[in-house]
Amino acid sequence: MKRTKINKLLKSEGPIDDILIKGWIRTRRDSKTFSFIEMNDGSCLANIQVIADDKLPNYEDIRKINTGSSVSVRGKLVPSQGKGQKWEVQAEEFEIIQAAPEDYPLQKKRHSDEFLRTIAHLRPRTNKYGAAFRIRSDISYAIHRFFRENGFRYVHTPILTGSDCEGAGEMFKVTTLSAGRNDIQNDFFGKEAKLTVSGQLEAELLALALGDVYTFGPTFRAENSNTRRHAAEFWMVEPEMAFCDIEDNMDLAEKIIKYVIEYVFAECNQDLELFCRFVDKGLKSRLESIAGSDFIRLPYNEAVNIMKKSNEKFEFPASYGSDLQTEHERFLTEKYFKKPVIVFDYPKEIKPFYMRLNDDEKTVAAMDVLVPQIGEIIGGSQREERYAFLKSRMIESGLSLDDYWWYLESRKYGSAPHSGFGLGFERLIMLITGITNIRDVIPFPRTPKNIEF
Protein backbone atom coordinates (compact mmCIF):
# COMPACT_ATOMS: atom_id res chain seq x y z
CA MET A 1 0.00 0.00 0.00
CA LYS A 2 1.21 3.46 -0.88
CA ARG A 3 1.66 5.91 1.96
CA THR A 4 -0.26 9.16 2.11
CA LYS A 5 1.47 12.32 3.21
CA ILE A 6 0.08 14.14 6.21
CA ASN A 7 -0.49 17.44 4.39
CA LYS A 8 -2.87 15.59 2.03
CA LEU A 9 -4.65 13.72 4.81
CA LEU A 10 -5.32 16.84 6.83
CA LYS A 11 -7.08 18.35 3.82
CA SER A 12 -9.29 15.27 3.35
CA GLU A 13 -12.93 15.93 2.50
CA GLY A 14 -14.22 12.84 4.29
CA PRO A 15 -13.19 9.79 6.32
CA ILE A 16 -10.98 7.17 4.65
CA ASP A 17 -11.18 3.46 5.50
CA ASP A 18 -7.63 2.39 4.93
CA ILE A 19 -4.57 4.64 4.91
CA LEU A 20 -0.84 4.25 5.50
CA ILE A 21 1.28 7.01 7.01
CA LYS A 22 4.96 7.13 7.90
CA GLY A 23 6.76 9.70 9.97
CA TRP A 24 8.31 10.66 13.27
CA ILE A 25 6.80 10.91 16.75
CA ARG A 26 6.59 14.45 18.10
CA THR A 27 4.85 13.66 21.38
CA ARG A 28 2.88 10.92 23.10
CA ARG A 29 0.11 11.27 25.69
CA ASP A 30 -1.12 8.12 27.41
CA SER A 31 -4.60 7.33 28.55
CA LYS A 32 -5.62 4.21 30.47
CA THR A 33 -6.28 1.96 27.48
CA PHE A 34 -4.86 4.00 24.60
CA SER A 35 -2.38 6.70 23.64
CA PHE A 36 -2.50 9.90 21.64
CA ILE A 37 0.47 10.15 19.33
CA GLU A 38 1.38 13.27 17.37
CA MET A 39 3.05 12.30 14.14
CA ASN A 40 4.89 14.53 11.67
CA ASP A 41 6.28 13.56 8.29
CA GLY A 42 7.72 16.89 7.18
CA SER A 43 5.17 17.41 4.44
CA CYS A 44 3.73 20.30 6.43
CA LEU A 45 4.05 22.02 9.78
CA ALA A 46 1.00 20.32 11.30
CA ASN A 47 1.07 16.92 12.98
CA ILE A 48 -1.61 14.30 12.69
CA GLN A 49 -3.00 12.73 15.85
CA VAL A 50 -2.86 8.95 15.91
CA ILE A 51 -4.92 6.92 18.36
CA ALA A 52 -3.19 3.68 19.35
CA ASP A 53 -5.15 1.45 21.73
CA ASP A 54 -4.42 -1.66 23.79
CA LYS A 55 -5.93 -3.95 21.16
CA LEU A 56 -2.72 -3.49 19.15
CA PRO A 57 -0.48 -6.52 19.73
CA ASN A 58 2.57 -4.30 20.37
CA TYR A 59 0.77 -1.72 22.49
CA GLU A 60 3.18 -2.26 25.39
CA ASP A 61 6.07 -1.12 23.16
CA ILE A 62 4.05 1.78 21.75
CA ARG A 63 3.54 3.12 25.28
CA LYS A 64 7.30 3.40 25.58
CA ILE A 65 8.20 5.17 22.33
CA ASN A 66 9.79 8.56 22.69
CA THR A 67 9.88 11.73 20.69
CA GLY A 68 11.95 11.25 17.54
CA SER A 69 11.04 7.61 16.85
CA SER A 70 10.20 6.68 13.28
CA VAL A 71 6.95 4.77 12.77
CA SER A 72 4.62 3.45 10.13
CA VAL A 73 0.89 3.41 10.85
CA ARG A 74 -1.93 1.80 8.96
CA GLY A 75 -5.50 2.60 9.94
CA LYS A 76 -8.61 4.68 9.38
CA LEU A 77 -8.90 8.42 8.95
CA VAL A 78 -11.82 9.42 11.18
CA PRO A 79 -13.27 12.69 12.52
CA SER A 80 -11.58 13.58 15.81
CA GLN A 81 -13.67 13.37 18.98
CA GLY A 82 -11.47 15.96 20.64
CA LYS A 83 -11.06 19.64 19.97
CA GLY A 84 -8.05 21.05 18.17
CA GLN A 85 -8.02 18.88 15.06
CA LYS A 86 -10.53 17.88 12.45
CA TRP A 87 -9.13 14.46 11.60
CA GLU A 88 -7.26 11.75 13.42
CA VAL A 89 -6.01 8.27 12.57
CA GLN A 90 -7.32 5.23 14.39
CA ALA A 91 -4.34 2.86 14.20
CA GLU A 92 -4.90 -0.74 13.14
CA GLU A 93 -1.26 -1.64 12.56
CA PHE A 94 1.51 0.30 14.28
CA GLU A 95 5.06 -0.51 13.23
CA ILE A 96 7.93 1.01 15.14
CA ILE A 97 10.59 1.46 12.45
CA GLN A 98 13.17 2.66 14.95
CA ALA A 99 12.59 3.72 18.53
CA ALA A 100 14.62 6.80 19.46
CA PRO A 101 16.48 6.28 22.75
CA GLU A 102 15.86 8.56 25.71
CA ASP A 103 18.89 10.71 24.95
CA TYR A 104 17.23 12.17 21.82
CA PRO A 105 18.37 15.78 22.10
CA LEU A 106 15.16 17.49 20.98
CA GLN A 107 12.61 18.02 23.69
CA LYS A 108 9.04 19.10 23.25
CA LYS A 109 9.78 22.53 24.68
CA ARG A 110 11.50 25.33 22.85
CA HIS A 111 15.25 25.17 22.35
CA SER A 112 17.59 28.10 21.81
CA ASP A 113 18.79 28.74 18.25
CA GLU A 114 22.37 28.56 19.52
CA PHE A 115 21.88 25.05 20.85
CA LEU A 116 20.09 23.91 17.71
CA ARG A 117 23.02 25.09 15.60
CA THR A 118 25.20 22.59 17.45
CA ILE A 119 22.83 19.82 16.33
CA ALA A 120 22.26 20.99 12.77
CA HIS A 121 21.76 17.35 11.73
CA LEU A 122 18.61 17.16 13.86
CA ARG A 123 17.21 20.68 13.86
CA PRO A 124 15.20 20.25 10.63
CA ARG A 125 12.97 18.03 12.79
CA THR A 126 11.81 20.99 14.86
CA ASN A 127 8.78 23.06 13.90
CA LYS A 128 10.73 26.25 13.29
CA TYR A 129 13.54 24.79 11.22
CA GLY A 130 11.22 22.45 9.36
CA ALA A 131 9.21 25.51 8.38
CA ALA A 132 12.36 27.48 7.51
CA PHE A 133 13.69 24.81 5.18
CA ARG A 134 10.31 24.14 3.58
CA ILE A 135 9.91 27.86 2.92
CA ARG A 136 13.46 28.01 1.57
CA SER A 137 12.46 25.38 -0.97
CA ASP A 138 9.27 27.22 -1.85
CA ILE A 139 11.03 30.58 -2.28
CA SER A 140 13.53 28.86 -4.49
CA TYR A 141 10.72 27.58 -6.68
CA ALA A 142 9.07 31.00 -6.70
CA ILE A 143 12.27 32.53 -8.05
CA HIS A 144 12.49 30.06 -10.92
CA ARG A 145 8.81 30.59 -11.67
CA PHE A 146 9.21 34.35 -11.65
CA PHE A 147 12.00 34.26 -14.20
CA ARG A 148 10.27 31.74 -16.42
CA GLU A 149 7.11 33.85 -16.45
CA ASN A 150 9.20 36.86 -17.42
CA GLY A 151 11.01 35.21 -20.32
CA PHE A 152 14.35 34.53 -18.64
CA ARG A 153 16.56 31.50 -19.27
CA TYR A 154 18.32 29.73 -16.41
CA VAL A 155 22.05 29.45 -17.01
CA HIS A 156 24.73 27.60 -15.07
CA THR A 157 27.90 29.54 -14.48
CA PRO A 158 31.08 27.87 -13.20
CA ILE A 159 31.77 27.31 -9.54
CA LEU A 160 35.47 26.76 -10.15
CA THR A 161 37.06 29.81 -11.65
CA GLY A 162 40.44 30.98 -12.82
CA SER A 163 39.65 34.67 -12.58
CA ASP A 164 41.66 36.21 -9.87
CA CYS A 165 39.34 38.93 -8.79
CA GLU A 166 35.74 39.55 -9.57
CA GLY A 167 35.58 42.56 -7.35
CA ALA A 168 33.97 40.90 -4.41
CA GLY A 169 36.55 40.10 -1.80
CA GLU A 170 38.70 37.17 -0.68
CA MET A 171 38.41 33.86 -2.50
CA PHE A 172 38.95 30.24 -1.46
CA LYS A 173 41.79 28.56 -3.31
CA VAL A 174 41.21 25.18 -4.92
CA THR A 175 44.18 22.88 -5.41
CA THR A 176 45.16 19.24 -5.66
CA LEU A 177 48.71 19.99 -4.62
CA SER A 178 49.76 18.86 -1.16
CA ALA A 179 50.35 21.50 1.47
CA GLY A 180 53.49 23.55 1.08
CA ARG A 181 53.80 23.03 -2.66
CA ASN A 182 53.31 26.06 -4.83
CA ASP A 183 54.43 24.79 -8.25
CA ILE A 184 51.16 25.88 -9.78
CA GLN A 185 52.11 24.61 -13.24
CA ASN A 186 51.79 21.07 -11.79
CA ASP A 187 48.43 21.77 -10.18
CA PHE A 188 45.22 20.32 -11.64
CA PHE A 189 44.43 23.28 -13.88
CA GLY A 190 48.01 24.40 -14.36
CA LYS A 191 47.07 27.76 -12.95
CA GLU A 192 45.55 29.10 -9.78
CA ALA A 193 41.91 28.05 -9.28
CA LYS A 194 39.36 29.48 -6.89
CA LEU A 195 35.76 29.05 -5.81
CA THR A 196 33.57 31.63 -7.48
CA VAL A 197 32.41 34.74 -5.65
CA SER A 198 29.82 35.53 -8.32
CA GLY A 199 28.55 34.17 -11.60
CA GLN A 200 28.03 37.67 -12.93
CA LEU A 201 30.78 37.96 -15.51
CA GLU A 202 29.87 34.67 -17.15
CA ALA A 203 26.16 35.48 -16.91
CA GLU A 204 26.83 38.71 -18.81
CA LEU A 205 28.29 36.67 -21.66
CA LEU A 206 25.18 34.53 -21.82
CA ALA A 207 22.92 37.59 -21.64
CA LEU A 208 24.74 38.93 -24.67
CA ALA A 209 23.58 35.80 -26.50
CA LEU A 210 20.31 34.63 -24.95
CA GLY A 211 18.93 38.01 -23.93
CA ASP A 212 17.52 37.68 -20.44
CA VAL A 213 19.20 35.09 -18.22
CA TYR A 214 19.74 34.34 -14.55
CA THR A 215 21.96 32.17 -12.43
CA PHE A 216 20.97 30.77 -9.07
CA GLY A 217 23.72 28.92 -7.32
CA PRO A 218 26.25 28.79 -4.50
CA THR A 219 28.95 31.40 -4.11
CA PHE A 220 31.88 31.57 -1.75
CA ARG A 221 33.62 34.32 0.15
CA ALA A 222 36.71 33.74 2.26
CA GLU A 223 36.19 36.96 4.21
CA ASN A 224 36.64 36.67 7.95
CA SER A 225 33.17 38.06 8.50
CA ASN A 226 31.58 37.38 11.84
CA THR A 227 28.11 38.82 11.59
CA ARG A 228 24.59 37.51 11.49
CA ARG A 229 24.27 38.54 7.83
CA HIS A 230 27.35 36.87 6.29
CA ALA A 231 28.26 33.30 5.42
CA ALA A 232 31.28 31.87 3.63
CA GLU A 233 28.99 29.81 1.39
CA PHE A 234 25.71 31.29 0.30
CA TRP A 235 23.33 31.22 -2.63
CA MET A 236 22.89 34.08 -4.98
CA VAL A 237 20.29 34.88 -7.62
CA GLU A 238 21.86 36.83 -10.46
CA PRO A 239 19.78 38.02 -13.40
CA GLU A 240 21.53 39.65 -16.32
CA MET A 241 19.59 41.41 -19.08
CA ALA A 242 20.64 42.56 -22.52
CA PHE A 243 19.35 45.90 -23.86
CA CYS A 244 18.43 46.95 -20.38
CA ASP A 245 19.37 50.08 -18.46
CA ILE A 246 19.55 50.79 -14.77
CA GLU A 247 15.89 51.87 -14.61
CA ASP A 248 14.74 48.51 -15.98
CA ASN A 249 17.15 46.86 -13.58
CA MET A 250 15.59 48.60 -10.58
CA ASP A 251 12.13 47.70 -11.86
CA LEU A 252 13.07 44.04 -11.98
CA ALA A 253 14.67 44.10 -8.50
CA GLU A 254 11.53 45.58 -7.00
CA LYS A 255 9.30 43.24 -8.94
CA ILE A 256 11.04 40.03 -7.90
CA ILE A 257 10.99 40.85 -4.20
CA LYS A 258 7.29 41.65 -4.34
CA TYR A 259 6.59 38.55 -6.40
CA VAL A 260 8.26 36.23 -3.93
CA ILE A 261 6.48 37.79 -0.96
CA GLU A 262 3.14 37.42 -2.69
CA TYR A 263 3.97 33.85 -3.60
CA VAL A 264 4.71 33.04 0.03
CA PHE A 265 1.48 34.70 1.17
CA ALA A 266 -0.43 32.57 -1.32
CA GLU A 267 1.35 29.24 -0.94
CA CYS A 268 3.11 29.03 2.42
CA ASN A 269 0.46 30.14 4.85
CA GLN A 270 0.99 27.60 7.59
CA ASP A 271 4.76 28.00 7.76
CA LEU A 272 4.57 31.79 7.44
CA GLU A 273 2.08 31.88 10.30
CA LEU A 274 4.64 30.21 12.56
CA PHE A 275 7.17 32.96 11.84
CA CYS A 276 4.58 35.70 12.35
CA ARG A 277 3.53 34.24 15.71
CA PHE A 278 6.78 32.99 17.23
CA VAL A 279 9.69 34.67 15.47
CA ASP A 280 8.67 38.23 14.59
CA LYS A 281 5.38 39.81 15.59
CA GLY A 282 5.83 42.64 13.10
CA LEU A 283 6.57 40.32 10.19
CA LYS A 284 3.18 40.22 8.51
CA SER A 285 2.65 43.95 8.39
CA ARG A 286 6.20 44.53 7.22
CA LEU A 287 5.84 42.06 4.37
CA GLU A 288 2.47 43.51 3.41
CA SER A 289 3.95 46.97 3.32
CA ILE A 290 6.91 45.85 1.19
CA ALA A 291 4.65 44.03 -1.26
CA GLY A 292 2.10 46.84 -1.37
CA SER A 293 4.09 50.05 -1.71
CA ASP A 294 6.56 51.47 -4.19
CA PHE A 295 10.20 51.31 -3.23
CA ILE A 296 11.90 54.66 -2.76
CA ARG A 297 14.44 55.46 -5.48
CA LEU A 298 17.12 57.75 -4.23
CA PRO A 299 20.34 58.96 -5.85
CA TYR A 300 23.36 58.46 -3.62
CA ASN A 301 23.93 62.21 -3.31
CA GLU A 302 20.42 62.79 -2.06
CA ALA A 303 20.78 59.93 0.41
CA VAL A 304 23.84 61.62 1.86
CA ASN A 305 21.97 64.93 1.92
CA ILE A 306 19.10 63.41 3.87
CA MET A 307 21.49 62.11 6.47
CA LYS A 308 23.40 65.35 6.70
CA LYS A 309 20.18 67.29 7.21
CA SER A 310 18.72 64.87 9.74
CA ASN A 311 19.18 65.33 13.46
CA GLU A 312 20.16 61.69 13.79
CA LYS A 313 23.41 61.14 15.67
CA PHE A 314 25.53 58.76 13.59
CA GLU A 315 28.69 57.16 14.84
CA PHE A 316 30.14 57.87 11.40
CA PRO A 317 28.54 60.95 9.83
CA ALA A 318 27.61 60.48 6.19
CA SER A 319 29.93 62.12 3.71
CA TYR A 320 30.05 62.30 -0.09
CA GLY A 321 32.44 59.77 -1.51
CA SER A 322 32.32 57.19 1.24
CA ASP A 323 30.03 54.19 1.28
CA LEU A 324 26.87 54.10 3.34
CA GLN A 325 27.35 52.61 6.80
CA THR A 326 25.01 50.02 8.22
CA GLU A 327 23.60 52.70 10.53
CA HIS A 328 22.84 54.89 7.51
CA GLU A 329 21.01 52.09 5.73
CA ARG A 330 18.97 51.37 8.83
CA PHE A 331 18.13 55.03 9.24
CA LEU A 332 16.85 55.27 5.67
CA THR A 333 14.81 52.07 5.65
CA GLU A 334 13.61 51.88 9.24
CA LYS A 335 13.25 55.49 10.33
CA TYR A 336 13.17 57.95 7.48
CA PHE A 337 11.20 56.12 4.77
CA LYS A 338 10.10 53.02 6.67
CA LYS A 339 10.20 50.94 3.51
CA PRO A 340 12.68 49.52 1.01
CA VAL A 341 14.99 52.08 -0.58
CA ILE A 342 16.95 51.74 -3.80
CA VAL A 343 20.04 53.93 -3.71
CA PHE A 344 21.66 54.51 -7.11
CA ASP A 345 24.44 56.46 -8.87
CA TYR A 346 27.26 55.85 -6.43
CA PRO A 347 30.70 57.48 -6.67
CA LYS A 348 32.80 55.33 -8.96
CA GLU A 349 35.62 55.07 -6.44
CA ILE A 350 33.62 52.86 -4.10
CA LYS A 351 32.24 50.52 -6.76
CA PRO A 352 33.81 47.80 -8.93
CA PHE A 353 35.22 48.21 -12.44
CA TYR A 354 32.37 46.66 -14.40
CA MET A 355 29.76 49.28 -13.45
CA ARG A 356 28.84 51.75 -16.18
CA LEU A 357 30.31 55.23 -15.88
CA ASN A 358 27.64 57.93 -15.89
CA ASP A 359 27.88 61.04 -18.05
CA ASP A 360 29.12 63.08 -15.08
CA GLU A 361 32.19 60.77 -15.14
CA LYS A 362 32.10 60.79 -11.32
CA THR A 363 29.38 58.28 -10.58
CA VAL A 364 28.50 54.85 -11.87
CA ALA A 365 25.08 53.37 -12.67
CA ALA A 366 25.03 51.23 -9.54
CA MET A 367 22.00 50.43 -7.47
CA ASP A 368 21.60 48.79 -4.06
CA VAL A 369 18.26 47.66 -2.69
CA LEU A 370 18.11 48.23 1.05
CA VAL A 371 15.37 46.69 3.16
CA PRO A 372 14.38 47.15 6.80
CA GLN A 373 16.12 44.79 9.28
CA ILE A 374 18.43 43.20 6.71
CA GLY A 375 20.12 46.14 4.99
CA GLU A 376 21.54 45.45 1.55
CA ILE A 377 19.67 42.59 -0.09
CA ILE A 378 20.48 43.36 -3.71
CA GLY A 379 23.50 44.96 -5.32
CA GLY A 380 23.55 45.59 -9.03
CA SER A 381 24.33 47.94 -11.86
CA GLN A 382 24.14 48.74 -15.49
CA ARG A 383 27.32 47.18 -16.86
CA GLU A 384 29.98 49.12 -18.72
CA GLU A 385 29.37 48.04 -22.31
CA ARG A 386 31.82 50.49 -23.98
CA TYR A 387 35.13 48.80 -24.74
CA ALA A 388 37.34 51.83 -24.17
CA PHE A 389 35.67 52.83 -20.92
CA LEU A 390 35.80 49.30 -19.55
CA LYS A 391 39.43 48.90 -20.45
CA SER A 392 40.49 52.11 -18.77
CA ARG A 393 38.43 51.30 -15.65
CA MET A 394 40.17 47.92 -15.46
CA ILE A 395 43.55 49.51 -15.72
CA GLU A 396 42.56 52.07 -13.09
CA SER A 397 41.50 49.24 -10.78
CA GLY A 398 44.81 47.44 -11.25
CA LEU A 399 43.34 44.40 -13.02
CA SER A 400 45.29 42.27 -15.45
CA LEU A 401 43.78 42.67 -18.91
CA ASP A 402 45.18 39.26 -19.87
CA ASP A 403 43.07 37.52 -17.25
CA TYR A 404 39.91 39.10 -18.57
CA TRP A 405 40.54 39.05 -22.32
CA TRP A 406 37.33 37.07 -22.83
CA TYR A 407 35.28 39.55 -20.84
CA LEU A 408 36.73 42.48 -22.76
CA GLU A 409 36.11 40.74 -26.05
CA SER A 410 32.37 40.67 -25.36
CA ARG A 411 32.57 44.48 -25.67
CA LYS A 412 34.35 44.22 -28.97
CA TYR A 413 31.83 42.17 -30.95
CA GLY A 414 28.30 43.52 -30.90
CA SER A 415 28.39 44.94 -27.41
CA ALA A 416 25.09 46.17 -26.06
CA PRO A 417 23.83 47.99 -22.99
CA HIS A 418 22.98 45.46 -20.29
CA SER A 419 22.28 45.31 -16.60
CA GLY A 420 21.96 42.87 -13.76
CA PHE A 421 22.13 42.36 -10.03
CA GLY A 422 22.87 39.88 -7.28
CA LEU A 423 20.15 38.98 -4.81
CA GLY A 424 21.34 37.31 -1.62
CA PHE A 425 19.10 34.30 -1.33
CA GLU A 426 19.61 33.78 2.40
CA ARG A 427 18.96 37.45 3.06
CA LEU A 428 15.72 37.14 1.16
CA ILE A 429 14.72 34.20 3.36
CA MET A 430 15.63 36.23 6.43
CA LEU A 431 13.44 39.06 5.20
CA ILE A 432 10.50 36.75 4.61
CA THR A 433 10.77 34.64 7.77
CA GLY A 434 11.95 37.27 10.23
CA ILE A 435 14.83 34.97 11.19
CA THR A 436 17.65 37.29 12.19
CA ASN A 437 20.70 35.04 11.78
CA ILE A 438 21.87 33.79 8.38
CA ARG A 439 23.10 30.60 10.08
CA ASP A 440 19.48 29.66 10.68
CA VAL A 441 18.13 29.97 7.14
CA ILE A 442 20.67 27.62 5.53
CA PRO A 443 20.63 24.02 6.74
CA PHE A 444 24.39 23.61 7.19
CA PRO A 445 25.97 27.05 7.45
CA ARG A 446 29.63 27.69 6.71
CA THR A 447 31.14 30.57 8.64
CA PRO A 448 34.68 31.22 9.91
CA LYS A 449 35.79 28.25 12.05
CA ASN A 450 32.60 26.33 11.31
CA ILE A 451 32.40 23.54 8.75
CA GLU A 452 30.89 20.75 10.87
CA PHE A 453 28.16 18.64 9.20
Place this chain on the structure above:
RNA sequence: UCCCCGGUAGCUCAAUCGGCAGAGCGGGUGGCUGUUAACCACUAGGUUGUAGGUUCGAGUCCUACCCGGGGAGCCA
Protein backbone atom coordinates in the same frame (compact mmCIF):
# COMPACT_ATOMS: atom_id res chain seq x y z
C1' U B 1 40.08 41.44 12.22
C1' C B 2 38.27 45.08 16.17
C1' C B 3 34.75 46.33 20.40
C1' C B 4 31.11 44.52 24.08
C1' C B 5 28.56 40.41 26.66
C1' G B 6 28.37 35.38 28.05
C1' G B 7 29.93 29.84 29.20
C1' U B 8 26.76 26.20 35.98
C1' A B 9 22.70 19.03 35.12
C1' G B 10 20.76 16.54 28.38
C1' C B 11 18.07 21.72 27.59
C1' U B 12 16.66 26.81 29.69
C1' C B 13 18.36 29.31 33.71
C1' A B 14 19.14 30.54 39.46
C1' A B 15 23.03 30.65 43.27
C1' U B 16 22.90 37.78 47.83
C1' C B 17 29.37 40.22 50.37
C1' G B 18 34.15 35.02 48.19
C1' G B 19 31.13 30.61 52.65
C1' C B 20 26.36 23.66 52.07
C1' A B 21 25.72 23.98 43.72
C1' G B 22 19.47 24.61 43.00
C1' A B 23 14.72 24.98 39.95
C1' G B 24 11.74 24.11 35.64
C1' C B 25 11.77 21.23 31.35
C1' G B 26 13.62 16.61 29.33
C1' G B 27 14.75 11.14 31.13
C1' G B 28 13.19 6.83 34.40
C1' U B 29 9.24 4.62 37.67
C1' G B 30 4.18 4.68 39.33
C1' G B 31 -0.73 6.97 39.02
C1' C B 32 -4.85 9.64 36.56
C1' U B 33 -7.56 11.56 32.56
C1' G B 34 -10.60 11.82 24.71
C1' U B 35 -5.69 14.13 25.63
C1' U B 36 -3.74 18.96 23.03
C1' A B 37 4.16 21.51 24.24
C1' A B 38 -1.68 17.21 29.20
C1' C B 39 -1.68 16.56 34.62
C1' C B 40 0.00 14.46 39.81
C1' A B 41 3.78 11.84 42.84
C1' C B 42 8.54 9.76 43.36
C1' U B 43 13.48 9.36 41.30
C1' A B 44 18.37 9.48 38.90
C1' G B 45 21.34 13.29 36.97
C1' G B 46 27.39 18.14 38.24
C1' U B 47 35.50 17.86 36.75
C1' U B 48 30.58 25.11 37.27
C1' G B 49 34.42 25.86 29.15
C1' U B 50 40.16 24.76 29.68
C1' A B 51 44.90 25.83 32.12
C1' G B 52 47.17 28.55 35.82
C1' G B 53 46.96 32.16 39.97
C1' U B 54 45.05 34.86 44.66
C1' U B 55 42.63 33.00 49.27
C1' C B 56 41.57 29.38 55.34
C1' G B 57 37.88 28.84 51.46
C1' A B 58 36.54 30.31 44.28
C1' G B 59 30.65 29.02 40.18
C1' U B 60 31.85 34.03 42.17
C1' C B 61 38.22 37.67 42.11
C1' C B 62 42.90 37.90 38.56
C1' U B 63 45.70 36.15 33.86
C1' A B 64 45.86 33.41 29.32
C1' C B 65 43.42 30.44 25.94
C1' C B 66 38.96 27.98 23.73
C1' C B 67 33.84 28.27 22.42
C1' G B 68 29.12 30.97 21.76
C1' G B 69 26.23 35.58 21.08
C1' G B 70 25.65 40.89 19.77
C1' G B 71 27.77 45.18 17.26
C1' A B 72 31.45 47.21 13.44
C1' G B 73 34.19 46.54 8.87
C1' C B 74 33.94 43.57 4.16
C1' C B 75 29.38 42.47 1.19
C1' A B 76 24.82 39.52 -0.88
